[in-house]
Amino acid sequence: xTVSTTVAExxxxxxxxxxxxxxxxxxxxxxxxxxxxxIEEALSSVLPDIRISCELGPVTPRLQWxxxxxxxxxxxxxxxxxLISSYIYRKALIRKHLLHNTATEYLAKCRHRxxxxxxxxxxxxxxxxQFADELDEALMDDLYDLAAAMRANETRKERxxxxxxxxxxxxxxxxxxxxTADELRAIFEEFEPPSDDEGEDGEGGEDGEEDEVHQDAGAxxxxxxHLRQFVIQEYMPRxxxxxxxxxxxxxxKVHLRAHVLVTGAWEVYLSHALFVLFAxxxxxxxxxxxxxxxxxxxxxxxxxxxxxxxxxxxWAMGGATALAHTPTGYVATGTIDDAxxxxxxxxxxxxxxxxxxxxxxxxxxNLQLMENAFELFGVDLLLSHPHPHPHPDLxxxxxxxxxxxxxxxxxxxNASPDVVNSGDALRPNLxxxxxxxxxxxxxxxxxxxxxxxxxxxxxxxWRKVGKGEVRGWA
Numbered sequence: 411x412t413v414s415t416t417v418a419e420x421x422x423x424x425x426x427x428x429x430x431x432x433x434x435x436x437x438x439x440x441x442x443x444x445x446x447x448x449i450e451e452a453l454s455s456v457l458p459d460i461r462i463s464c465e466l467g468p469v470t471p472r473l474q475w476x477x478x479x480x481x482x483x484x485x486x487x488x489x490x491x492x493l494i495s496s497y498i499y500r501k502a503l504i505r506k507h508l509l510h511n512t513a514t515e516y517l518a519k520c521r522h523r524x525x526x527x528x529x530x531x532x533x534x535x536x537x538x539x540q541f542a543d544e545l546d547e548a549l550m551d552d553l554y555d556l557a558a559a560m561r562a563n564e565t566r567k568e569r570x571x572x573x574x575x576x577x578x579x580x581x582x583x584x585x586x587x588x589x590t591a592d593e594l595r596a597i598f599e600e601f602e603p604p605s606d607d608e609g610e611d612g613e614g615g616e617d618g619e620e621d622e623v624h625q626d627a628g629a630x631x632x633x634x635x636h637l638r639q640f641v642i643q644e645y646m647p648r649x650x651x652x653x654x655x656x657x658x659x660x661x662x663k664v665h666l667r668a669h670v671l672v673t674g675a676w677e678v679y680l681s682h683a684l685f686v687l688f689a690x691x692x693x694x695x696x697x698x699x700x701x702x703x704x705x706x707x708x709x710x711x712x713x714x715x716x717x718x719x720x721x722x723x724x725w726a727m728g729g730a731t732a733l734a735h736t737p738t739g740y741v742a743t744g745t746i747d748d749a750x751x752x753x754x755x756x757x758x759x760x761x762x763x764x765x766x767x768x769x770x771x772x773x774x775x776n777l778q779l780m781e782n783a784f785e786l787f788g789v790d791l792l793l794s795h796p797h798p799h800p801h802p803d804l805x806x807x808x809x810x811x812x813x814x815x816x817x818x819x820x821x822x823x824n825a826s827p828d829v830v831n832s833g834d835a836l837r838p839n840l841x842x843x844x845x846x847x848x849x850x851x852x853x854x855x856x857x858x859x860x861x862x863x864x865x866x867x868x869x870x871x872w873r874k875v876g877k878g879e880v881r882g883w884a
Contacts, residue, residue, distance in 0.1 A: 537642055
């Protein structure tokens with residue numbers, strides 16, 4: 411591999427949109443050294459003659475694989491010979507409130523057509539708010555049914571819970587749980603900026619640093635006036651828990667981090683590098699008198715210093731015990747086997763493919779798919795016990811019986827997934843994943859490679875799970 415300091419690739423003439431000549435030079439630049447090394451290693455392994463530069467020069471290379479803010483989009487927008495590693499417009503997927511709106515519209519269309527859909531997401535609402543005193547009006551208008559549910563909670567023994575997520579934040583910032591209007595109001599009051607009087611003296615603390623709002627809340631507070639759009643979702647009540655301790659049945663909440671490749675306009679692939687992320691504290695249902703977020707948040711970035719806080723490879727979960735939480739404690743619902751893993755993986759792929767289809771059909775203003783682009787997304791999904799909830803007195807039919815295939819619920823899409831949080835132990839899986847991206851998303855574009863993968867086929871550590879087309883590209 412030759413690493414250049416500037417890009418100076420000669421322009422060549424192509425007769426088709428997929429140029430049959432190799433790119434020669436690739437611009438690769440990511441802030442994460444871990445991600446940078448994986449991409450360079452994958453390109454050099456699959457395309458040994460390629461040269462790699464970490465800087466853009468006066469002439470843009472025909473392959474750019476870089477952070478969104480570092481790429482040049484001008485050539486790719488006007489010349490289909492240029493391949494880029496990100497769609498220019500994809501907010502319909504990566505912004506929580508827009509994904510919610512897109513998916514909700516798509517599911518409504520499916521119901522109108524009488525067509526079933528694999529897409530599942532929590533019941534929810536979008537809230538546009540800048541200050542806490544705007545909440546009451548919203549509860550009487552757009553959030554009327556949410557307000558009714560919260561009023562009903564005041565007389566319920568077992569409350570229905572909801573989760574608040576800022577539309578633009580990540581890394582667990584601003585996520586809160588609530589069950590009543592007073593609790594929701596208190597959250598937005600927490601997010602209010604300091605008053606002018608509090609900052610007049612410029613003290614900002616004894617050490618002279620600027621005030622950071624409510625860092626005592628696990629360093630996850632946000633300023634409402636900086637975000638405005640929020641998503642409120644029902645808190646899924648039957649999470650599938652897993653025991654990761656040697657000391658008995660102790661359930662921890664998990665979510666799946668799927669790595670998803672979208673290419674062209676459009677095909678969807680699901681990587682076998684599917685990871686299971688654990689909350690660092692044993693699961694207990696939320697309670698108003700002791701609302702600890704740690705049993706409910708599985709984001710890796712907030713697990714520092716907590717146990718177990720693990721990231722495990724999905725396919726290594728065979729033999730693990732699945733648990734449900736009941737009023738009398740944890741109940742084992744089965745032992746994970748290969749058939750359960752395959753069924754859950756297939757279900758995950760179906761949900762993700764349908765989400766991309768929803769964005770392509772109903773979010774075209776905020777998702778513009780193009781033939782000369784590909785993108786890797788990190789997709790988070792929740793596993794839940796299918797209804798009805800396991801009874802506390804029920805035991806598995808056999809000690810080695812598998813649990814039911816879980817309900818798989820879409821949570822969010824993330825651009826530029828932070829693969830470094832997966833850890834060095836999972837690096838071999840990531841190496842295979844990135845080499846697969848080169849073989850699927852890069853090599854065919856430049857007229858090389860094998861025959862296209864069929865829907866449902868596994869190759870190079872990926873499975874093709876979806877395919878469609880966008881008007882204007884077909």
